Amino acid sequence: MAVKKELLTGNDVVLKAALLAGAEYFAGYPITPSTEIMNGWAKEAADNPKLLFLQTEDETSAGMAVIGGLLAGKKTWTVTSGVGHILIQDPLVLAETLSLPFVMYVGQRGGPSTGTVIYSQQELNLARYGGNSEGLRVVYAPSNIQELFEITQKAFNTAWRYRLPTIILGDGYLTKTLSPVDTSRVIPAEKAEAIFLNKDVKNLRNCFSREDELAEHLNILFAKYAAASRQIVESESYKTNDAKIVIFAWGTVGFAAKVAVANLRKQNKRVGLFRPITMRPFDDRGAIKAVQKADKILIAESSGGQFGRIVRETLTQATDAEYVRLYKPAEGITSEEIEAKIKEIY
């Protein structure tokens, strides 16, 4: 299909991608910086009677309503941020234990607490293991608007194909920026199926009377997750083959790091980038492979080390490289800053 460039904001892109993926039902509660997506859906739903919309009284209700929609077989989704993301962990863990295709876009805010409202990378732990989760969920991290378009579609497919709650972890820089997007890159959508009032009677529970019953249930879920992970896991290794320094970065910072690596390579610096695309499951093998020639690892992130802890845990046995931290909790990181940091430690 011919390239079709459109000038869109990230908010437009999430909405467009969700519709292409077959989303039919949105339940949510307004919170910056994710509100515009909800507004966009409300407008679409006003013009299209096939689209359902519910504005709830809070995010726990939004998530429970999403679960209701999923049981009815509608591709139901929501968006949230910050403290809303905290509240929605309650229904999200219900979706985990019931293996429901709960799709959610999260626009990260600064934290702890309500912090700031546009940008940060501080909702990573929450997205990966929030609530009393065992991490039976998929977390995607798009790094630019084009990727946001494709990953949002993919998130719906992953959720419905593997019956796993799936989060797209973005931020306000990503969604409020206007950029050209190739909207011809449409991924065929998975089919949805009703769970309730479809064939056999289903009695779904999340509260078990005995410990061994729950253990049995969980072991089935863990085995399914492990099998699905091998199909789902994604990362980008950019110029890491001979890299003396490998940058580890994700999301928006990952994109800045890629620009920095491209510039540094022009200056004959042996620098590479490892960028996870799925933050959960995490591409351990890809990460280990990326650092084979490295004697330094630069971790760049807009948090106090949430990503760094994953990286160091993953690479514990794999490398003796020195870790250098570029942690800017709640603040953005530019390609220039990353470039300067590399020159300092090269």
Added chain:
Amino acid sequence: MEPRYPKCLDPKTKPSNFCPGCGYGIILKTLGQVIDEMEVAPRTVFAVDIGCNLLAWNYYKLDTIQTHHGRVTPLCVGYKRANRESVTIGIAGDGGLYAIGLQSFLHAAHRDDPVTIIGVNNTIYAMTGGQLAPTSLLGQVTDTSPQGKFTYEKPVLGPELAKEMASSSAYLARGSILNIPQMKGMLKAAIERQLAGHFAFVEIMSYCPTNWKTDAQQSIETLEKLEETFKVGVINA
């Protein structure tokens, strides 16, 4: 002669796990009769909260989901919006509905979401062993009010409270397991009102011999006394 259970009850899961003398058996059996008589079982979805009612997760041969603490209402609302043909029924206790789930309950009434919610009121958190509930009466001794002292003068009156926010078309009533035919009529009316496109709520006064520490006669007497405060009847027709 075999007892005549409603067809929608699952005999494989009986006897149920409710305590001896619990009111839930009466309520669930009556609801089952209503579902049978209205012939809505093939399109009925049932949701339970957390609390004693969670034990009803496999009570019926109906698609059923256990939700979280106080979350039965938004789940029902979410389901119903996606399946307008369904009969969506949620059940919760007075703690689940009037404390942790009050916000959702009132907003469903406010939006006039067409679901049927049943609230079982025994003036106590029963599953957790008998703590103070929003429905506890002044002077009531519970695990968390050991001297019978707490700050509120009057208990939450659920249907009356909902009336303040509900649409004029909502059905709001309070029944009691001491009057089963009346309660049955209310449950039927509450499903009919949902099918007419409106919010419907029935609070049912019920006893909890385990936490009240009452025998059969005392349970009935206690409930009769409670009905002086929680007046049985239709609050919004």
